Amino acid sequence: xxxxxxxxxxxxxxxxxxxxxxxxxxxxxxxxxxxxxxxxxxxxxxxxxxxxxxxxxxxxxxxxxxxxxxxxxxxxxxxxxxxxxxxxxxxxxxxxxxxxxxxxxxxxxxxxxxxxxxxxxxxxxxxxxxxxxxxxxxxxxxxxxxxxxxxxxxxxxxxxxxxxxxxxxxxxxxxxxxxxxxxxxxxxxxxxxxxxxxxxxxxxxxxxxxxxxxxxx
Numbered sequence: 001x002x003x004x005x006x007x008x009x010x011x012x013x014x015x016x017x018x019x020x021x022x023x024x025x026x027x028x029x030x031x032x033x034x035x036x037x038x039x040x041x042x043x044x045x046x047x048x049x050x051x052x053x054x055x056x057x058x059x060x061x062x063x064x065x066x067x068x069x070x071x072x073x074x075x076x077x078x079x080x081x082x083x084x085x086x087x088x089x090x091x092x093x094x095x096x097x098x099x100x101x102x103x104x105x106x107x108x109x110x111x112x113x114x115x116x117x118x119x120x121x122x123x124x125x126x127x128x129x130x131x132x133x134x135x136x137x138x139x140x141x142x143x144x145x146x147x148x149x150x151x152x153x154x155x156x157x158x159x160x161x162x163x164x165x166x167x168x169x170x171x172x173x174x175x176x177x178x179x180x181x182x183x184x185x186x187x188x189x190x191x192x193x194x195x196x197x198x199x200x201x202x203x204x205x206x207x208x209x210x211x212x213x214x215x216x217x
Contacts (some may be wrong), residue, residue, distance in 0.1 A: 001156070002026045002044070002115045002177055003040075003124070006036040006062065007051040007078065016049065020112065021103055021180075024139065024152040024159065028181045033057030037065060042183065045073040046116040049108075050095070052079040052086075061095055068096030073117035078103075127162040130206045130217060134162055141151035143201055153178060154197045160206065161217040 007013035008031050016129065017027040028043070030036050034056040040048065049103055052059040063075055077095035079086055091098060096118070097111050113136065127134045131144045139149045139155060152156065156178035161169055172188045175183055183189065194215055198207050208216050 001046050001113075002110060002180075003028070003047045003116075003158075004036065004039055005029045005049045005050060005072075006031075006033070006054065008032060008054055009051075010215070016108065018104075021131060022152060023109055023113075024178075026154040026156065026178055026180045031055075032112065033059060033062045036202060037060050039181075040066060040071060040073070047074050047112050049076045052077055060089075063093040063095055074118055076108075076111055076115055094193070116127070127141070127159070129162055129165075130180070132158075132162070132206065132217075133199065134159055136211075141197050148200050149195065150200060151192055154200070157193050158197060158217075161215060164216065165213045166216060168213045170214045173214065181192065 001024075003025050005013050005016050005020070005027060007016065007029075010031055013031060017029045020027045028039060028045075030039055031056040036050070036054070048060050050062060054062070059077065059171060063077065066075060073080070074096040075094065076097045076099060078095075078099055078101060086102070087108055090215050096115055099108060099111060125137065127136070133142045134155075135141075136159060136192050141155065141158065142151055152211070157174055158175045159172055174190050174194075179189070194207060194209075198205055201207070210216060
């Protein structure tokens with residue numbers, strides 16, 4: 001899952017990003033509306049966490065632009081006001097959900113995860129394939145009943161592969177979905193993460209390398 005956090009309160013924005021990354025999400029952070037539009041023009045985000053009161057292009061106008069362009073990602077609008085009229089206005093702008101500050105972080109995570117599920121074809125809450133079960137809500141992975149301890153990044157890679165339902169995912173696709181914009185596109189981090197994930201999942205191997213194309217499970 002890839003998320004863009006747009007929030008001008010830098011301490012809050014960075015704290016939200018750290019928390020979401022712990023939930024195995026790839027997170028980019030920007031602090032104004034103009035930069036948000038630049039990022040969404042070149043990256044496909046599953047969810048945009050969008051503060052309403054932004055410097056530069058106002059959050060309302062960012063939402064209007066994304067909706068007008070039929071952007072695939074879902075919008076979770078943040079605001080300092082929990083007045084009903086403000087919520088109504090935010091939703092009318094095209095936001096998919098609305099959360100007032102201050103908010104409980106677990107609620108933010110739950111809302112982001114729910115919106116991400118709506119941005120892709122419906123899938124069961126627990127993904128299962130080749131004896132592997134992956135529970136996104138509780139961050140647990142099992143193979144043939146045996147629990148496997150994985151890092152957040154390994155969890156993210158496995159989740160992308162399982163959601164692909166047997167189709168090939170390129171290394172670039174994994175980098176796009178499981179890492180943020182700071183990842184070096186020439187790094188071997190995808191190969192290394194897949195290699196360690198294979199070892200943890202055990203025999204027989206279930207992650208297949210497709211030469212010149214990528215990986216599939």
